[in-house]
Amino acid sequence: MTPFLTRTRGRQRLHWTDWLAYAYLCLGVLLMFGPVLWLVISSFKTERELQHYPPRLLPYVQKMEKVPGYSDPLPVFKVTAGPLAGQEVAQVRRIGIVSQVVRPDAPQTIVKVPIKDRKPVEHVALATSNYAKLFKRFNFFQFFYNSTFITVVATIITLLINSMAAFALSKYDFRGRGTVMALIIGTLMIPPTVVLVPLFLIVRDFGMIDTLWGVIIPGAATPTGVFLLRQYMLTIPDEILDAARMDKASEWKIYWRIILPLSAPALAVLAILSIMWRWNDFLWPLIALQRQEHFTLQLALNSFRGEFNTDWASLLAMTVLTLVPIVAVFAFLQKYIATGIASTGGK
């Protein structure tokens, strides 16, 4: 228990606490990755298989066999009891609780088998049609473009205006600073969910309903972002700024030549947070956007949910496609995050 609580151990042989640590990590991998991996596998299942109980790990489909004398391929079953026990047969039709089957080598003789004495023969097959259907059904790239546009532009605007505000709040001493800070921290608390209706009406009065800007602008002034950046900028020594002022640098130049580069790690953190929020946002775009040509991936994905039915196969395939870009961005920005939070969190 004890060495495990301190810092690192650097011996050649693995201590028992190392084993414990690895066990914890492996459990973690299973728990963190497992469900998502299952989601990905499930996106290759047919709708029928998705409804199957008990759920199975791999996507199965029933074996079908072409039997001479029948125009359509017939489903194949394995007989579990009776005279045909152990054999694979093709089912011609089922009447009530009796199944009429034929042996593939003797397609003429129909044998009657009780349905509880047969089991479908299945094999693993990927239902890639789930994905193909998506591209056929609607303009996937339009949604992808909208999502990307919203995410990128919103993140840039968020970074710019939040860092400007954070600069003012951390490096200037002016009247009203306390009030502004209190307001920002106060609204950090209020989840957007509770102000949907008033927000909708305001955005409408700005004429931004059903435009991508109506999604981008309202969420750009994130209190979390201002808070995070300000905490970071407080650690930048004022002497650097004063030196620059001696050199007659304008305040704006100080902001973008000194403050911004020095805050890069914190900006990276805010960037990934903003990208995550925007990419996965659902409730607000659902209200703010109306025309399908303005829809984001999350909206398109949810349009598989009808009143009574949900097209799970398409929904899952779409979900996986939506996950890919965000994982890629994360992989790219990953290394900045740890260093970035290192310097924001502690202060």
Add this chain to the structure above:
Amino acid sequence: MIKKRKVVAAALAATFLATTAASAAVQLRFECAQDGNECDTMMAIFKKFEATHPDIQVKMDLVPYKAILENLPVDLAAGTGPDMAKITDLGGLHKYYLDLAPYVDKAALEKDFGKTLDWYRAGPNDKGIYGIQTQLTITGAFINKTLFDQAKVAVPGKDATWDDWAKAARAVAKATGTKYPMAMDRTGHRFAGMAMPYGAKYFDAKGNPEMNDPGFAAAAKQFVAWNNDGTMDRNVWAGQGGASYADATKEFINGELVFYYSGSWQIQKFAKQIGDAFDWEVMPAPCGPAGPGHCSGMPGGSGVVGFKSTKHPKEVAELLAFLAQPANYSELEAKSLNIPANATVATAGVKYEGVTPAASKALNAFSAQVPTISPVGYAFQGYKNNRAMFNITVKRLTQAIVGEMSVDEALKRMDADLKEAVAASK
């Protein structure tokens, strides 16, 4: 970098050109949430309309059903709604409807859509024509016939009561080792299909809504009891909170459910996914304790309406009238496997496309139930606060099932909730 910018600029220009080209004609926006293929089928019919009206273009916005239920009312109130939409809250959105009467052949529509037109109206004195019922649904019972066969239990007949069904379903489940005897979708709409046979009136003598009459209470008590003694699949109602919808389709498809009280919209799904696994059938509406004559499903469904805020009322009306024409309407029902609300089409019969014998039999069984629907059901379906009543039923009954309060307490709370909802909607 420069190259990329050029591409973006070109793309922007292309989008701009595309929008200006489209805006040259009258463009109608149609908001639709899809369960099977009904929105796509409607669009196919609208394309035919476009062929004869080159100046009109219909654009469909396929949205999650959540948007129709939650966002559309806000949009309409704020004046940012679409030109038309396929909706389910028929009475509740009345104040936003466009009256089609001045633009269309009123008599023909009255003749074809008689009863369902009332659902869109404000009251008995309202003679306007507001919407085309594109999907008429009826709640009803599906059974797993194969399980009955295996258990050698006779399927209850035409006048069987809810109680008879419960007994039979329990016997079948016991004999075959099936997990759940019965299940009902988690909505007050489906529950109305059980409450009405028990004598629930939903409206008092003056026509005000009420939910505390003896019939409703009896049904509520029975339903809660069945949930607690294992007759009903408890997952469906007790597994959720608030007014969320839940169904038991999965259990039925997997052959783990004997008797499933749902509705006609399930046919398409069952036909496709059950396939050959077992035989399933639609049963006549179960009766209340009073026996024959007290058996009714609950009607429902969705319809297409135009909205007052549209800039092109004439075009919207013409388009809807086109959809309502027997030939087109028949095509819509045939392809989307729905029961027609159009009398002419219903009399002629719909030739459903690509259906299995089981599905076709089920569709006919449901069609046959249309005449038996109780007037209470019709009135309730067109009432503007019925959504609130459905939700209150679900929320409070679930609380009684999971034991947060007694059934009597739940009934009392329902009454209070209803009063508040009615007061708020004045």
Add this chain to the structure above:
Amino acid sequence: MLKLITPFMQIVDVPMRALQGLLGPRRLAWVFLLPNLFVFGFFTFLPVILNFFYATTGSDHILLQDRPFVGMTNFGQLMNCQSYLDPNTCQIDVFWRAVHNTLWFIVLQVGFMVVFSMITALILNRKIRARGFFRAVFFFPVLLSPVVVALVWKWILQDQGALNAVLDYLGYPTVNWLLSPTWAFAWSIFLSVWFHMGFYTLILLAGLQAIPRDVYEAAAMDAASPWRVFRKITLPLLMPTMVVVMVLALIKGVQTFDEIYAFTGGGPGSATTLVIQYIYQNGFSAAPRLFGLASAASILVAIVLVALTAVQLWITRRNANG
């Protein structure tokens, strides 16, 4: 990227220089604040103000001008209880159930969140193989959308879900997890911790790495027991980071909505209905839409939240000074 930024910044520099000459460097701070304040004022602050008007009006109309003024009626209804400890005696029982649930939820969720992200951070801070990989794995769920998270876990936990299939296969009795109020609540906390833990782990990990190495080396010289080192060195030095984690976890805990709503719908009954869900359901999603009641509830929640944060910041400041 930089090639694009530089010209933009240079162009902005021209008017900013002029403004600086006009206002002086001090008042220029407001110019820096302006864009953010503008967006913030209209789209965050104004809706909150409008919420007050909704809270004092009745009916199910959406536009403020259509809504009759009802004064404090909505607040009165919400607070109308014989005993605040027993929701069944309240006029709006579901609101109080939600309040009770939320209190339990944040106490347990924040507790587990801090403990598990601490353990994970400590382990990830050790000299282990493939540290980058493991770190990414634990952060990974943070990237998912709440709807997806809820969907996946629902599949695993439902009566016919994967967990029961596994239990059944191993010969254990199955449990209908989402049907038991206690289990559903426990799993909601689990799901929420699973979903957000990576973020807090990362903050703590960063805090751990910021602790200078020589402090430990000195302790090693004194042959202090590792448990003592943890208590006397690691924990105190990590305290500021812990406070950030706790403040953020608490705020996010109260705001929890999407994933639990999609996961259980608030059920069974109202066992996992949290306050934000109550507000959303009443004000937006399902008929009857009682905006007034929902807005009043949101104001009550906001008051409590602001008070809580004030207390927390006060404690933080006291810690920082002491």
